[in-house]
Amino acid sequence: MIKNISNLGDAALYCDFGKEVNKETNTQVIKYFKxxxxxxxxxxxxxxxxxxxxxxxxxxxxxNFNKLKRIIDNIEITKSDNIQNKKFEIPVCCEKEFxxxxxxxxxxxxxxxxxxxxxxxxxxxxxxxxxFIAGMPFLGDLEKNLRAKRLDTPRVKVPKGAIGLTEQFANxxxxxxxxxxxxxxxxxxxxFDNSKEKxxxxxxxxxxxxxKRITKEKYQNYHE
Amino acid sequence: MNKNYFEIIRAGINSTFxxxxxxxxxxxxxxFSGAMDNRNYLLANKLTxxxxxxxxxxxxxxxxxxxYHGSPINIAITGDVSFEIKKGDNLIDGKCYQSFILxxxxxxxxxxxxxxxxxxxxxxxxxxxxxxxxSCSTNTxxxxxxxxxxxxxxxxxxxxxxxxxxxxxxKLNYVNTKIENIRxxxxxxxxxxxxxxxxxxxxxxxxVSKLSDRMGMRLEGKKIENIVETNIRSEGLxxxxxxxxxxxxxxxxxxxHGTIGGYPKIGVVISxxxxxxxxxxxxxxxxxxxxxxxSAETLFxxxxxxxxxxxxxx
Numbered sequence: 001m002i003k004n005i006s007n008l009g010d011a012a013l014y015c016d017f018g019k020e021v022n023k024e025t026n027t028q029v030i031k032y033f034k035x036x037x038x039x040x041x042x043x044x045x046x047x048x049x050x051x052x053x054x055x056x057x058x059x060x061x062x063x064n065f066n067k068l069k070r071i072i073d074n075i076e077i078t079k080s081d082n083i084q085n086k087k088f089e090i091p092v093c094c095e096k097e098f099x100x101x102x103x104x105x106x107x108x109x110x111x112x113x114x115x116x117x118x119x120x121x122x123x124x125x126x127x128x129x130x131x132f133i134a135g136m137p138f139l140g141d142l143e144k145n146l147r148a149k150r151l152d153t154p155r156v157k158v159p160k161g162a163i164g165l166t167e168q169f170a171n172x173x174x175x176x177x178x179x180x181x182x183x184x185x186x187x188x189x190x191x192f193d194n195s196k197e198k199x200x201x202x203x204x205x206x207x208x209x210x211x212k213r214i215t216k217e218k219y220q221n222y223h224e
Numbered sequence: 225m226n227k228n229y230f231e232i233i234r235a236g237i238n239s240t241f242x243x244x245x246x247x248x249x250x251x252x253x254x255x256f257s258g259a260m261d262n263r264n265y266l267l268a269n270k271l272t273x274x275x276x277x278x279x280x281x282x283x284x285x286x287x288x289x290x291x292y293h294g295s296p297i298n299i300a301i302t303g304d305v306s307f308e309i310k311k312g313d314n315l316i317d318g319k320c321y322q323s324f325i326l327x328x329x330x331x332x333x334x335x336x337x338x339x340x341x342x343x344x345x346x347x348x349x350x351x352x353x354x355x356x357x358x359s360c361s362t363n364t365x366x367x368x369x370x371x372x373x374x375x376x377x378x379x380x381x382x383x384x385x386x387x388x389x390x391x392x393x394x395k396l397n398y399v400n401t402k403i404e405n406i407r408x409x410x411x412x413x414x415x416x417x418x419x420x421x422x423x424x425x426x427x428x429x430x431x432v433s434k435l436s437d438r439m440g441m442r443l444e445g446k447k448i449e450n451i452v453e454t455n456i457r458s459e460g461l462x463x464x465x466x467x468x469x470x471x472x473x474x475x476x477x478x479x480x481h482g483t484i485g486g487y488p489k490i491g492v493v494i495s496x497x498x499x500x501x502x503x504x505x506x507x508x509x510x511x512x513x514x515x516x517x518x519s520a521e522t523l524f525x526x527x528x529x530x531x532x533x534x535x536x537x538x
Contacts, residue, residue: 009409009492010520012462021457033251046250048460048483055460060495060524065517131253131483134366194368197357201252
């Protein structure tokens with residue numbers, strides 16, 4: 001449930017679902033997101049779900065904070081608004097050239113790299129949100145012994161397909177971008193396809209993801 | 225097919241196709257984009273007889289130098305811009321907010337914006353563009369939008385699909401004013417900052433940094449001390465949000481901003497001030513001034529009425 005609604009500037013609602021970041025809270029956020037989206041409220045421009053927040057931005061010419069808050073306050077989530085989870089397997093190659101921060105992680109986590117991979121692969125992750133850059137999924141939760149801070153100085157360029165870890169989350173860089181997450185491998189799979197207008201994202205909030213380790217040979221031949 | 229086109233002699237620094245932007249895509253990580261200065265964008269289209277969501281060329285600092293090939297068209301430039309039109313041996317000094325006619329082999333040289341960042345070129349014709357999610361707006365960081373999501377480049381051609389046959393002689397008396405006080409509503413993490421930090425934010429002057437683009441505007445000044453946590457759980461952003469990064473400096477989200485961010489939000493620029501905010505050049509000095517939600521809504525109404533009144537004068 002939404003704990004509190006406040007204004008973010010003069011053209012957005014800031015819906016707070018509480019401090020906790022877990023699947024239950026996030027599932028509530030996603031349910032609200034889907035319900036509000038279906039309502040096509042006049043003036044609403046964008047609805048952005050995240051771990052425990054939902055931000056609804058609107059066109060001030062069409063509606064204002066108080067009017068929209070009244071509508072959102074009265075929204076009811078019914079049982080039929082349950083989320084349909086899709087399941088994906090993401091192939092990842094961890095050869096030296098792709099696992100840019102594995103040495104750093106070995107030191108920080110005090111774990112050998114094979115142990116890091118063992119704790120990462122074949123586990124089910126939940127997609128909390130997508131964004132920052134187009135299609136980037138924020139996946140959780142990592143095993144407790146894999147949680148590390150982001151890099152002190154972010155990389156100017158993280159390669160497309162890079163798999164990054166930070167704190168309790170993993171993500172996938174959908175295209176080359178700056179970024180500060182610890183990179184452990186790379187996927188040949190296209191996660192965001194901007195030629196598709198309908199569903200450019202492979203992974204959406206609420207979906208489940210399992211990472212599968214692949215060899216360099218398989219990686220190179222992936223698109224053949 | 226395309227007998228009407230522009231040849232790009234010089235592309236300019238950051239010339240892109242823009243329109244009103246795209247909605248309903250933040251949740252997959254695609255920002256709003258669109259023309260940075262909405263008012264000047266709308267005026268450019270009205271001056272050339274277009275509807276309000278017609279693609280234009282937005283340029284920053286140095287604009288493009290174009291040679292036109294084809295049947296006559298009208299053009300108009302808005303903003304605070306120096307430009308020239310070459311008709312054979314004749315050199316015409318361009319004036320903003322006024323329509324001009326371009327004929328075959330005429331050249332349009334958009335030399336620079338003056339004391340501002342963005343300017344707009346609209347034509348009484350339709351560029352031949354591929355749209356993405358119903359918008360031409362180009363986001364060069366994500367390669368989304370027309371021109372393969374890239375800015376214009378030298379020696380490229382811009383094809384024209386259709387020319388409006390209605391020639392017009394339009395003119396508007398309008399002078400852009402520069403903003404010094406940016407009005408903001410307190411952000412959702414305002415209390416993350418020390419009393420001294422809050423005072424610095426509202427009383428001290430900040431300087432616009434060179435590290436500013438369509439994604440964001442960085443500001444330099446006295447450090448704003450965070451007494452709670454320099455990172456928050458990543459959450460949605462909107463344009464105008466002012467985040468304070470771990471180094472203590474504010475950064476304002478602009479039209480191509482990342483859709484999610486993890487720095488505390490000290491404030492949000494009010495909608496009425498956005499068009500003027502984006503026009504601040506690096507080195508400009510600004511101050512933040514607090515307003516409440518009611519005043520912000522009223523100020524936006526006034527700003528919108530003023531824009532509508534300018535449009536109706538054309």
